[in-house]
Amino acid sequence: MSKTAMRASQKDFESALSQVKRLKDPGNEVKLKLYALYKQATEGPCNTPKPGVFDLINKAKWDAWNALGSLPKETARQNYVDLVSGLSSSSDSSSQVKPEADRKQPGYETLVVTSEDSITKIMMNRPAKKNAITIQMYNEIMLALKAASKDDSAITVLTGNGDYYSSGNDLSNFTDIPPEGIEEKAKSSAILLRDFVDCFIDFPKPLIAVVNGPAVGISVTILGLFDTVYASSRATFHTPFSHLGQSPEGCSSYTFPKIMGPAKAAEMLIFGKKLTAAEACAQGLVTEVFPDSTFQKEVWTRLKAYSKLPPNAMRISKQVIRNREKEKLRAINAEESRALQERWLSDECTNAVMNFLTRKAKL
């Protein structure tokens, strides 16, 4: 016999009433339907005066109940039981979490990109190399950001897999010299760098860095272009550009002095001072630090709550906060990229990279 042909007993109705309390929030429209059916099942047709036009909530409830007209109490009880049973089965199936491998978006080799709960998560995925950023990874991050800017997620997160957030530019990027020579390599790298940083400058939705461990070089400098930076207490922030014969990028020559003042920015960007997570937070580069033991749990709970906020309002707020600086940031990015193009051809830089690659030097 079909469910609707059955008559719901008082016991079925009472069990639906207790089941409804355990359901995930079904949204206002369904809540109004449930309210109306409950009133109809227990009191019969709507019998109270219509609330005033400014009493919005009670008026919506009254309208929903009144719309049921003279529906018999028994039918309302049955409809209530059926509605709750439908909601329970769909909420059971949506609470079955698929393993990450099944949810991951195809087409990325150096990243794991997933979208759920209105959050697109871009995870750098070279843990054995401390998530050092190869040419392929720069390109894939740009692709993932462009896709995330158009998908239906409300917020986008960048994070790292393993013990590091990222050790920055993969220093072996400099070893793959094309037949056209080293100048050509420096030129194409500067274009890649500029395009990469532009993607962060132009990203239209709230962008959050979940810094799960130490961060080096370009993975630190671009943090000034994020809207929120959450860090594990294990994270450190290191920009050893002078040690590498290089100069700052990611618009940090502008964002860092603005965030932390010129003196603190110079210590990081010129002298390569490494900051702890607590120091980075005190200087405004990091929004909040969480104990490493509860980092993932606390951060994702927070982000899931934020991702439920109205997405258009968040986008517009970001625009209002950031848009007036965009042109300036693009010009700074171009200037920093030009300076680095020169630096990459210098002996200081060549020697530092060779020392790392031949294992003579680490940070």
Ligand SMILES: CCCCCC/C=C/C(=O)SCCNC(=O)CCNC(=O)[C@H](O)C(C)(C)COP(=O)(O)OP(=O)(O)OC[C@H]1O[C@@H](n2cnc3c(N)ncnc32)[C@H](O)[C@@H]1OP(=O)(O)O
């Ligand atoms: C298109 C170009 C755009 C350029 C933009 C400009 C960007 C600038 C920067 O980002 S500058 C910062 C560059 N990064 C570094 O200088 C970090 C170098 N790495 C280290 O000093 C150390 O590896 C470490 C301190 C990050 C970690 O040390 P440790 O814990 O002892 O681990 P290992 O050194 O054994 O590392 C494991 C494994 O990963 C390889 N690796 C780590 N980082 C990098 C890197 N940045 N580039 C290349 N390879 C890296 C390391 O060699 C080991 O590999 P192996 O197991 O030996 O094969």
